[in-house]
Amino acid sequence: MEVSLIPRRNQIRSVADVILDRQAKSLSLLAEKHFSISETAAALRVDKSTVRKWCHVGEIAFCRTGKLGRIRIPESELQRLLGKGQP
Numbered sequence: 001m002e003v004s005l006i007p008r009r010n011q012i013r014s015v016a017d018v019i020l021d022r023q024a025k026s027l028s029l030l031a032e033k034h035f036s037i038s039e040t041a042a043a044l045r046v047d048k049s050t051v052r053k054w055c056h057v058g059e060i061a062f063c064r065t066g067k068l069g070r071i072r073i074p075e076s077e078l079q080r081l082l083g084k085g086q087p
Contacts (some may be wrong), residue, residue, distance in 0.1 A: 034063065034072035067086060 037055075041048045052071070054060040061077045064070065 032074045032076055034065075035078055037071055037073070040073045040078055043078060061078055 035043070037051045039046050040060075041051045046052070051060065051073070055062045055073075060073060060081065062071050062073050065072050077084055
């Protein structure tokens with residue numbers, strides 16, 4: 001069986017679509033109000049380390065801002081968590 005290292009056109013399109021979808025999601029998240037880890041933890045009544053862990057395991061969508069890459073949680077994500085309970 002021969003393995004081709006050259007991607008097919010449909011594979012290239014699907015990768016491009018994924019990248020564009022992620023960029024669009026990032027742009028929409030940037031247009032919202034954002035909250036720090038401390039503010040999010042206070043709203044959810046959990047410890048800051050819990051919010052950090054949820055971010056890193058993918059339970060919470062977040063953005064990184066500034067040179068230090070500080071984590072910011074969009075308002076829509078906080079509303080989702082407040083509405084359904086904690087992850």
